Amino acid sequence: MAPHTDFAHKLRPAPPDGATIIKCERLGSDLDADQLGQYLHGKTYIDRQQRILDIVKREKLFDKTQQTNLSRPDRYKLGLARGKRLRQLQDVHRWDDEDFVMAEYLVDDVQPYHLHISLFTAALREQTNDEQRAYWMPKVVSWEIIGAYAQTELGHGSNVRGIETEARWDPQSQHFILHSPHLTASKWWNGTLGRTATHAVVIAQLLLPAESGKTDVKYQSHGPHPFIVQVRDTKTHQPPNSIIVGDIGPKYGYAPMDNAYMLFDHHRIPHSALLSRYSQLDLLTGVYTKSKNPSSLYGQLTRGRAVIAMHARLVLARAVTVAVRYLSIRRQFHDRDDPHKQGPELSVLDYSTVQIRILPLLATTFALHYSGLAMRQLYERTRNSSASDGDRVSENADMATLMELHSTSAGLKSLATELAANGIETCRRAMGGHGYGGGTGLIQLNADYLSKPTVEGDNWMITQQVAKYLIKKVKEHAHSLKGQALNKTEENLKDYLYSRTREPNFKVLEDDATLVQAFNWRMSWLASRAYDAREVQRRPWNSLLVEFHKLSRAYSQAMLVSNFHTAIASAAVQELPTTTRNALTDLFRLFALNTMDHEAREFQKSGAVSSDTLDEVSDTVLSLMTKIRPHAVKLVDAWALPDYLLDSALGRYDGRVYEDLFNRAHVLNPLNKVTFNPDYRNDEIVLGSGDVGNIQAKL
Amino acid sequence: MAPHTDFAHKLRPAPPDGATIIKCERLGSDLDADQLGQYLHGKTYIDRQQRILDIVKREKLFDKTQQTNLSRPDRYKLGLARGKRLRQLQDVHRWDDEDFVMAEYLVDDVQPYHLHISLFTAALREQTNDEQRAYWMPKVVSWEIIGAYAQTELGHGSNVRGIETEARWDPQSQHFILHSPHLTASKWWNGTLGRTATHAVVIAQLLLPAESGKTDVKYQSHGPHPFIVQVRDTKTHQPPNSIIVGDIGPKYGYAPMDNAYMLFDHHRIPHSALLSRYSQLDLLTGVYTKSKNPSSLYGQLTRGRAVIAMHARLVLARAVTVAVRYLSIRRQFHDRDDPHKQGPELSVLDYSTVQIRILPLLATTFALHYSGLAMRQLYERTRNSSASDGDRVSENADMATLMELHSTSAGLKSLATELAANGIETCRRAMGGHGYGGGTGLIQLNADYLSKPTVEGDNWMITQQVAKYLIKKVKEHAHSLKGQALNKTEENLKDYLYSRTREPNFKVLEDDATLVQAFNWRMSWLASRAYDAREVQRRPWNSLLVEFHKLSRAYSQAMLVSNFHTAIASAAVQELPTTTRNALTDLFRLFALNTMDHEAREFQKSGAVSSDTLDEVSDTVLSLMTKIRPHAVKLVDAWALPDYLLDSALGRYDGRVYEDLFNRAHVLNPLNKVTFNPDYRNDEIVLGSGDVGNIQAKL
Incomplete structure (x- = not known):
């Protein structure tokens, strides 16, 4: 029978069905x-x-x-x-x-064009001189050429200075000779380059003649530089013999992306290939000059980190949307304390063990939102003020904050991508059996997002930058408490250093502002300890990395809590209706207190919060979740993620979960259109086809 | 150029290459x-x-x-x-x-035959009466029929009593009528049933006539019962019109498995279809009888849980093997404290932030091993003793322990599958960029294993069983401390209850035995608190679930630490060479202390370990890792996972990481055999093929 005419057609879910439940929610x-x-x-x-x-x-x-x-x-x-x-x-x-x-x-x-639009275009826009820009940008914008950005190599990722690919200047022929001395010099991971790109910005060690000998020339490396290289023929789309390039094969996610490997065998490129905005090689004299990168790069980085936080919040919102909608519909067991056990079973979202996994993540989407927003606004403000005749004082303050963010936003990247990547999986597991199926709509999102904790700065490694900055700041203020605090972080550190002997034991359950103070105090305490271990005790850097990671985490959590708190006190929130305002306040408290509960010992040891108060935090978290629960569906609705994006049976707006799951299986699954031969004595796979050996041939 | 003849052929990794490094390791x-x-x-x-x-x-x-x-x-x-x-x-x-x-x-x-071999065969062996067994088992063993086990439904998973599929006895025709009253009654997830099976054991509510009225018969449900049902024709492999069955579609993992949906429309099956070992329906009188399930089922369950722990340890060992081998080969940056920064960069496995993620997981593989082994041995001992004339006293003790394990092993299932599932991902992230690629050999393992935290008892839900058992035991001993302790758990609880007012503050850094005591003390403290909250304060069950989950976790961690400690004190370990013995002891300490570090506040609050001692734990963990590091490669070698199983470029025994990665990309990847057309104005995909619209047709 065809799916549309068989007896399943007239079946409905047992009442109450999802559509009814979600309407009631x-x-x-x-x-x-x-x-x-x-x-x-x-x-x-x-x-x-x-x-x-x-x-x-x-x-x-x-x-x-x-x-x-x-x-x-x-x-x-x-x-x-x-x-x-x-x-x-x-x-x-x-x-x-x-x-x-x-x-x-x-x-x-x-x-597959994604890296052309993003990194390749940005590199050409930022790193070309005027002449190069005028030549290349029209071709880039019109997609006449398709480009990629080839930096990382098989043997080198984060340590860009260690890359092996060489660009050796040959003064005779006035060409650079691109060469891969070892297999590990192969470019690797470079998106869009595997099968799609015609061109690439290639990062290579610039080797220039150091001195001339009799028979050979000694070369000196000037570090990694960007070169634009045509990697495939315009007509045949084949690389020249001196370039090997291809796709590296299947990965966890990003199936449609052609991440590349690429090797050079003494491949010659002209003098004009060196992108020359910041470094120039004089064609006639052979003199090399290098200018310092402008400070606007701080802003670029800040903007990039803001994008990461904003992206993380939407990714997480998607998983939370699916989980909240499905788990409010899904029923399982009656309440153990219900003596009658009649009527529908309990909504899974009413179990405290489910709430504790999902609702703090719902709060996290808002926390990430406000910090992403704060960074974005700061970036825009500094960009505008540097172009206008703004208020000098606030402009300087903004620049100091931007410099701080440049150093510390690594911590937010680390924490935000970890919260989102782990959050997707937490949501998935909370959904039980159906969480493992395609009906979640989360499989691809999950697999794709798993790249984030390790790309653009490994989540653990980059936390060293935060520690480095904070240790420096403690050092500056440790011995002269009268120095001026240039930004909020320095203020927090000074406050702590000034009164470090006391234990403030903030009453965090009585006043929201003290929550922010507690997070800042604990961060400052960890910063001060890190300073002490490194600068006073002179302990090896490597032995402190784990502590540095904790410090970075504490710093970034303080940033999330602080920005969230500022936001709910803002005029924009005060103008919202009471229900919404209260819900946002409850979400703020839930985020802060649940985070505190997980890091309780640090708060206690630092003297930020007393042990007795910390004992009450878990129960406060439970009661906050009870207050948020009735609004959970509406709160995820607010993220406005269309069904088309979610592509999720479990997370559909209209709650028709089981109808959609069944439709995906019974109507859409192509495997059900084939009848198989399960007799193991017969090697035929599709019944009656005689297809012996067909599938083996695909191996 | 063909991959085998081009210039990449002669390239080697930059020295020191992986093969050399791993030999040195x-x-x-x-x-x-x-x-x-x-x-x-x-x-x-x-x-x-x-x-x-x-x-x-x-x-x-x-x-x-x-x-x-x-x-x-x-x-x-x-x-x-x-x-x-x-x-x-x-x-x-x-x-x-x-x-x-x-x-x-x-x-x-x-x-796809997996459920035939496992659950279907077990169900027929366990639940048939002698006559049924004699009829069915030969067909099952010879694969003349292929069977599945159809219990869970679209709307019902863990709560088996809530399943909707009905088997209504029709005394006139002497048939059961299998029927799915709603869409949510559809069987769902049942492996091997989607496309492969000819038969299934179907779990359905047994409905029997309760009383005869004039025009209709009232029916009464006797709960879920197993029926054997032929679901596809022996020749055509098609279901009858009264059955709809198919594959549910793509999932996170298990791509080759045909998990099923199945609906019945008044499908008739004979009286003999009811598997009648434990429940019988008299064909002539219509009288229903039911016997209690035998206690051997406790043992079955224990054996099952032992298998889960043993499986988890090998899964985790696989991820740890790949990570340890690759990270010892991978180099990144020079030591920040190295003034010269000459020579090869630092092995990534020498960074403390990498060690803290990988080496405790290496220790966890051994912890899981010893608890899985202990459970398996206990199961085998009780099975043998019940069949022989053994020592009555120890046999009773074993039975008491087995009964305890039946209740508490849920906690081990929860913890073991969580440790392994999270551990794979931790290893993957620690491997940085290449951890996201197919060269890990972990993609499929990861995707498959993600099912484990939610199948066969959701990891969070089942921890209630542990709490239930421990609360009962505290209740038994709280008021009469003279009652006999029947097993180790009761002994631990009694010890705690007897001296609960004091804070033992075990010197866990001085003596390994006190580590075990500290874990038991903290578990007992949590158990006593749970008892107090539920039995004394009479708090709602649902409000305590989060605490119960923590209790279960503490209980299972204590079990892992205790079994690990017993093992390293055993004769078998004492006979091993000093290096091995010391390494196992260090792994034990690392596992216990690292776990303690993560749960420090509970140890402190319970009085198990003083705050001062806890402060020293982190540093002890660091120094233990330094001791284990030189043996890390040998320790993963000991798990004896063949390269064929690992299928991992990063984790190969011989260390030829980069050669293998390159080979997978350049030689094996089929995408590189095709040349594409990147011009967006042209809808052709494969260059020169004119294949416009081909890929769209597959949607």
Whole structure:
């Protein structure tokens, strides 16, 4: 029987069905989710999302239903087709950059052109001199050439100075000779380069003649420099014989992306290939000059970190949305204390062991939002003020804060990506059996996001930067408490150093402002200990890395708590209706207190919070969750994640979980269109096909 | 150029290469890995592994290189072919059950026949009466029929009593009528049933006539019962019209497994379909009788939990093996305190932030090993003693312990699967960039294992069982301290209750035995608090679930520490060479102290360990890791995981990491055999093919 005519067609879920339950959930809370959504995202964003959604959801190429049934080579092909279609749509609808980013986000599948649009374009825009920019940018913008950014190598990631690829200047021929001296010099991981790109910005050690001998020339390395290199022929799309380039093969996620390996065998590139905004090699004299990178790079980095936090919050919001909706619908067992055990079983989201996993993550989405926003606003303010005749004092203060953020935002990257990556998995497990299925809509998100804790700075390694900055600041203020605090962090450190002998034991359950103080105190205590261990006791750096990691974590948690607290006290929040305002305040407390509960010993040992108060934190967390629970569905609604994006049976807005799960299995699954031969004595796989050996041939 | 003739062929990794490094690692430790391996696994196991390995690695069908490039439908086909081949090899080589399990383990891909061999066979063996067994078992053993076990439903998982599928007895026709009243009654997740099985054991509510009315018959439910049902035709492999059955579609992992959905529309099955060992329905009188399940089921469960712990340790050992080998080879940055910064960069495994993530997990593999082993031995002892004329006293003690384990082993399942699932991901992240690639050999293991924290008892939910048991035991002993302690747990609880007012502050850094005492004390403190909250303060069960989860965790950690401690004091360990013995002792301390460090506040609050002592724990953990580090490679070697199983470029025994990564990319990746058309104005995907629209047609 065909799926549409068989007896399953007339079956409905046992009452109460998901659609009814989720309606009741929404009726049970007077929180205005649309209004909260507008407040969070801004009207421009909400309108853009709807406008782009209407376009992309009509495109057959962006249909997501069969994606998980394709092989990895087909996923690349689909990605290429989708990337082309996105660009075609951009041309047709005259999308600006933000429109395009929104379209990529909604289609929710990385496309092989991604590194062309992002890193390659940025590198050419930032690192070219005027002449180079005028030559290359039109080709880049029109996609006449497709580029990638080739920095990391098989043997070298984070330590850029250690890369092996060489660019040796040959004064005779006036060419650079790109060469890979070892296998480990192979470029590796470089997205868009594996099968798609025609060009690449290649980072290589610039080798220049140091002195001339009789028979040979001694060379000296001037460190890694960027070169633009054509890697494939415009017509045949084949590399020259002196370049080997290809795709590295399947990864955890990002199936449609062609991450590359690339080797050079004395490949010659012209003098103009050296991107020369910050370093120049005089063609005639052979003289090398280098300018310092401008301070605007601090801002760029801050902006990048803000993007990471904002991205993390939406990724996490997606997992939390799916979990909250499904778990409010899912029923399991009656309450053990209910003597009658009649009527529907308990909503899974009513179990405290489920709430403790999901609701703090719901609070975390807001915490990440406010810190991402704060960083973004700071970046924009400093960018504007440096171009205008603004208030000099606040401008200087902003610059100091920006410099601080440059050093410490590594910690936020580390914490935000960890919270989001672990949070997705926590949500998945809380969903029990169905959490393991494709109906979650989280499989690809999960696999893709797992790259984040290790790319763009390994989450553990980069926390050293935070420690380095804070130790320096403690050192500056440890012996002269009268020095001026240039920013909030220095103020917090000074406050601590001034009164370190006392134990403030903040009454964190009585006053929200003391929560912020407690987090700052504990951070300062750890910073002071780190300073003591390194600068006074002179302990080896390597033996302190674990402590540094804790310090960075404490610092970033303090930042999240502080920005969250500032936000709920803001005028924008005070203008929201009481229910919404109270919910945001409860989420703030939940985030802060739940974090404190997990790090209780540090708060106690530092004297920030007394042991007796800490004992009450767990129960306060439980009662906060009881207050938030009735608004949970509305709160995730506020993140305004369209069903098209979620692609989740469990997380659908209308609650028709079981109907959707069944439809995916019974109607959409191609495996059910084939009948198999299970007799082990017969090597045939598809019954009646005689296909003996076919599948083995694919190995 | 073809991969074998191009210039990459002559390139080698930059020195020191992985092969050299890993040789030096092994030379640097005098630990005898083979001997330790024999001690851990036993000679029988090691020999079996080698014997089966020699057979399976020769089979083309078991080649793993292209597995990750196949679509999900092809993964099922490959799984079916592999399942057939495994059974054919069993026939040829006369494998016993353990040989077959070993072959499945080494091939390392779940096969669609798996539930036939495991749950279906067990159900028919355990739940049939003699006549049924005689009829069905020959067909099962010969694979004449292929069976599945159909219990969970779309709307019901853990709460088996809530399943909706009905088996209504019709006295007139003497048939049961199987029926799915709602969509949520659909069987769901049932492995082997989606496309493979011909039969299934179906769990359904047994409905029997309660009383006869004039026009209709009232029915009464007798709860879930097992029925054997033919679900597909022997020739056509199609279900009858009254059954809908199929595969539920892609999941996180287990791609080759056909997890099923199944619905019944008044499907009739004969009286003999009710598996009648424990429940009978008299065909003539209609009288229903039910016997109590025998206590041997306690043992079955214990054995099952032992298997979970033993499986978890090998899964984790695999991730740790890959991580330790790769991270000892991988170099990154010079030591910050090294003024010269010459020579090779530092081995990543020498960073304390890497050690703190990997080496405690190495210790965890041993901790899980000893608890799994202890449970298995206990199970075997009780099984033997109940069949023989053994020592009555020790037999009773064993039975009491077994009863305890039946209640508390849920906690070990929860903790062991969490440690392993999280441990794989921790190892992966510690490997940085390459940890995200296919070269880890961990992608499939990771995806498959993520099912474990939620199947066979959700990891959070089942911890209630532990709390229930411990609260009961505290209740028994709280008021009469003279009652006899029937097992170790009761003894620990009594010790605590007897002297609860004092704070023992065990000197855990001076004496290993006190480590065990400290874990037991903290567990007893939590148990006593749980008893107090529930039985004295009468707090709602639901409000205590988070505390119960902590109690279960503390209990299971105490079990792991205690069994580990017993093992290293055993004669078998005392006979090992000093290096090995010391390494095992260091691993024990590392496991115990690192666990303590993470739960420090509970140890402090319970009075088990003083705050001052706890302050020293972190540094002791660091110095233990320094002692273990030189033996790390040898210690993972001892787990004896063959390269064929690992299928990992990063984790190869010979250390040729970069050569293997490059080979997988450049030689094995099929995507590199195709040239693409990146011009977005042209919808063609493969250059020159004119394949416009081909990939869209697959959606």
